[in-house]
Amino acid sequence: xxxxxxxxxxxxxxCKGCEIACKVENEVPLSTWRLRVKYVDVGVFPETKxxxxxxxxxxxxxxxxxxxxxxxxxxxxxxxxxxxDSERCIGxxxxxxxxxxxxxxxxxxxxxxxxCTYCAHRIASSMMPACVVACPVEANIFGDLDDPTSNxxxxxxDHRDVQVRKPEKxxxxxxxxxxxxxxxxxxxxxxxxxGFNLFDNITHLPLGGHE
Amino acid sequence: xxxxxxAATHAVVTLDVPLPxxxxxxxxxxxxxxxxxxxxxxxxxxxxxxxxxxxxNGLRTPAMIVSFIMMNVFLLFTLAxxxxxxxxxxxxxxxxxxxxxxxxxxxxxxxxxxxxIMIAAMVRKDKCLFTKNPVSFFDKTLFWxxxxxxxxxxxxxxxxxxxxxxELWQMPTESVQMILAATLxxxxxxxxxxxxxLSKETEQFFGSVLGLSALMAFIIYMxxxxxxxxxxxxxxxxxxxxxxxxxxxxxxWIGQWVxxxxxxxxxxxxxxxxxxxxxxxxxxxxxxxxxVVKHVWLVIPQLLSLS
Numbered sequence: 332x333x334x335x336x337x338x339x340x341x342x343x344x345x346c347k348g349c350e351i352a353c354k355v356e357n358e359v360p361l362s363t364w365r366l367r368v369k370y371v372d373v374g375v376f377p378e379t380k381x382x383x384x385x386x387x388x389x390x391x392x393x394x395x396x397x398x399x400x401x402x403x404x405x406x407x408x409x410x411x412x413x414x415x416d417s418e419r420c421i422g423x424x425x426x427x428x429x430x431x432x433x434x435x436x437x438x439x440x441x442x443x444x445x446x447c448t449y450c451a452h453r454i455a456s457s458m459m460p461a462c463v464v465a466c467p468v469e470a471n472i473f474g475d476l477d478d479p480t481s482n483x484x485x486x487x488x489d490h491r492d493v494q495v496r497k498p499e500k501x502x503x504x505x506x507x508x509x510x511x512x513x514x515x516x517x518x519x520x521x522x523x524x525x526g527f528n529l530f531d532n533i534t535h536l537p538l539g540g541h542e
Numbered sequence: 543x544x545x546x547x548x549a550a551t552h553a554v555v556t557l558d559v560p561l562p563x564x565x566x567x568x569x570x571x572x573x574x575x576x577x578x579x580x581x582x583x584x585x586x587x588x589x590x591x592x593x594x595x596x597x598x599n600g601l602r603t604p605a606m607i608v609s610f611i612m613m614n615v616f617l618l619f620t621l622a623x624x625x626x627x628x629x630x631x632x633x634x635x636x637x638x639x640x641x642x643x644x645x646x647x648x649x650x651x652x653x654x655x656x657x658x659i660m661i662a663a664m665v666r667k668d669k670c671l672f673t674k675n676p677v678s679f680f681d682k683t684l685f686w687x688x689x690x691x692x693x694x695x696x697x698x699x700x701x702x703x704x705x706x707x708x709e710l711w712q713m714p715t716e717s718v719q720m721i722l723a724a725t726l727x728x729x730x731x732x733x734x735x736x737x738x739x740l741s742k743e744t745e746q747f748f749g750s751v752l753g754l755s756a757l758m759a760f761i762i763y764m765x766x767x768x769x770x771x772x773x774x775x776x777x778x779x780x781x782x783x784x785x786x787x788x789x790x791x792x793x794x795w796i797g798q799w800v801x802x803x804x805x806x807x808x809x810x811x812x813x814x815x816x817x818x819x820x821x822x823x824x825x826x827x828x829x830x831x832x833x834v835v836k837h838v839w840l841v842i843p844q845l846l847s848l849s
Contacts, residue, residue: 362559369849370557381556386849395706401643402632421632422625424565425643428705433561433848442625500706514553518847519775521553529557538562538625 333392333411334449335476335505337483337493338385340515342470345370345383352465353387356450362535363436365447366462370529371514371521384515385462385471388413388434388447389496389504396426396435396446404444411476411505412451417443431500439536449473476505483507564844569623571837573616574698575727577650578720578832580612581691582728583735584657586748588688590732591681593747600739601732602680603664608735610657617650642700645693653694656687695724708843709776710766719762726755726801727832730825746813749821752828753809760802763835776846783842794838801831 345368353359353366366387373380390413397405397413404420407413420443426435427444438445450460458464463471474481479488487493487507495504496516513520587605591598621627637644660683663676673679699720703713729751736745767785771778784794808824811817 364559367559368557369555371553372556373551373553375552395704398640399643399701399704401638401641401647402629402636403638419629419632419636420626421629422627423623423643424625425641425701425705427561427565428844429707431707431848433707436561437565437625502706513547514551518849519779520547520551521555522548523555523558523847527554527556530559533559535562 332409332478333476333505334454335390335411335474335483335507336387336449337472337486337507337509339470339472339486340382340384340508340510342468343368343383343385344468345381346467348465348467349385349462349471352461353447356453356461357448359445360438360440360536362533363438363445365445372527373514373521382512382514384508384511386432386434387462387506388430388449389432389502389506390449392503392505393501395429395431395500395502399425399429401425408451410454412449412454413446414448414451415444415446417441417445420444431497431502432504437538439538442538558847558849560847560849564841566623566840566844568837569619571833571840572619573623574720574723574836574840575833576612576616576619577695577698578723578836579727579731579829580609580616581653581695582724582726583609583612583731584684584687584691584728585724586728586732586751588684589751590744591684594741594744595681597736597740597744598681601736602677603661605732605735606657606661606664606680608731610654610661613650613654613657617654620647642697642704646697646701649690649694649697653687653690656683656690659683660687691724692721695720707848708780709774710770710780710839710843715762715766719759722755722759722762723832723836725751726759726805726828729755730805730828733821733825742816742818745818745821746816749809749812749824752821752824753806756802756806756809756828759835760798760806763798763802780843780846783845784838789845790838790842793834797831797834797838799831800827801835802828805831 347368350366350368357365359365366385369384369386371382373382394413401423402419402421404416405413405426422442424437435444435446453460460473463473472483472486474483476484478484490509493507493509494511494516495507583605621630633644633647660680663670663673663679667676670676696717699716702711702716705711729748733745733748771781782788783790805824805828808820812820
């Protein structure tokens with residue numbers, strides 16, 4: 332079994348329902364996110380559009396975070412999920428430095444690394460991840476990539492524009508996007524201009540970093 | 543290059559809260575800097591033993607103690623940088639051997655232990671429990687310590703290589719830079735420690751090691767600076783932080799001048815004038831500048847947003 336995720340960006344409307352469901356389900360502390368939706372505005376008024384990209388852990392087959400973790404706090408489980416054992420984590424932030432997707436953060440409450448686990452605890456009870464359940468347009472498609480009859484496998488077979496983020500990194504991610512443009516997936520394809528953010532005054536809880 | 547489409551798309555991120563920028567800050571810089579001096583001194587002691595053993599007298603114990611102190615500074619800052627420092631023992635009880643962090647922690651621990659034994663032998667002299675001839679024991683053990691110093695120096699480059707997200711840190715380059723940092727700071731430290739114990743000839747020899755290390759490290763940095771961005775848009779975006787009006791341009795050039803350009807010049811001047819004071823100034827500058835160089839190279843890849 333190899334569990335994977337696919338987001339159909341034609342359907343996503345940026346409601347952030349998945350983000351909130353994830354926060355509630357996993358008790359993700361303030362100022363940190365296991366899953367977040369990025370907005371990018373494209374074009375010049377009046378010819379503008381807004382793109383939405385849900386970003387979460389890609390559960391790579393060749394996960395740099397798993398490789399660099401000195402204590403195996405990040406580890407594979409049999410269904411292909413890259414899980415995390417916060418009791419074992421020493422907080423070296425090696426995984427934060429290794430993940431090319433910026434999907435891992437240091438939990439300000441436990442001072443350990445944390446990230447999306449595809450809701451491994453729910454899957455163990457035969458439930459879908461919280462974000463899948465919350466999505467009002469079924470843009471999140473989750474299932475077994477090894478099973479050709481699963482929804483996700485069929486989706487990948489039926490669509491030609493299936494992409495992953497940063498394929499050049501060789502991480503072999505198990506998280507796919509349909510209908511993505513460069514602005515969705517490539518951080519260098521959009522600018523970050525001060526004052527253009529919808530929320531500018533975000534308070535980050537202290538992490539004990541040493542800048 | 544995708545960023546060149548920006549003029550057409552005017553794409554602007556209007557909502558995203560990426561990770562706070564710098565995770566590995568000056569604690570990690572201290573770690574790399576102190577380790578360079580610690581292992582570099584061992585390399586230089588070994589060179590001195592091979593080149594002129596008689597000049598080792600009076601340098602064995604002080605040089606090894608300074609190396610031991612720097613290695614402990616390195617370990618202290620490594621520990622302090624952990625968000626869960628009291629779980630450090632997990633590295634020894636739940637080791638994950640694909641991680642350069644694990645391999646490095648084990649090797650550095652053995653290295654420091656070996657240094658402690660060598661210092662104990664030299665300090666205890668005749669009362670030493672495990673050898674009757676501490677000097678001979680020291681010199682024989684120094685060979686093995688030097689062998690171990692190579693991977694201890696290199697493993698941080700392994701960590702940087704495993705940090706897949708940071709495009710600027712490429713493995714062959716970083717490993718060479720780590721060794722050069724050790725020979726640069728080690729030669730500088732032994733010049734300062736040696737004082738009158740070193741002959742003029744030996745002092746100039748270590749001056750040459752310092753000057754050549756500075757030259758080679760400078761060439762590599764300049765090669766990265768000029769050519770690094772030509773093959774990867776991530777590297778190009780990262781190097782923009784040290785080019786033009788980049789956030790770290792000033793600090794980058796201060797580091798290059800203080801660690802490499804000035805010491806190279808001063809080493810050349812001291813060879814011409816046979817003036818050891820100029821050489822000592824070069825040594826102080828090299829050690830101070832190395833910290834700045836390491837810090838800039840550590841921080842700039844972290845400024846690039848990953849999302």
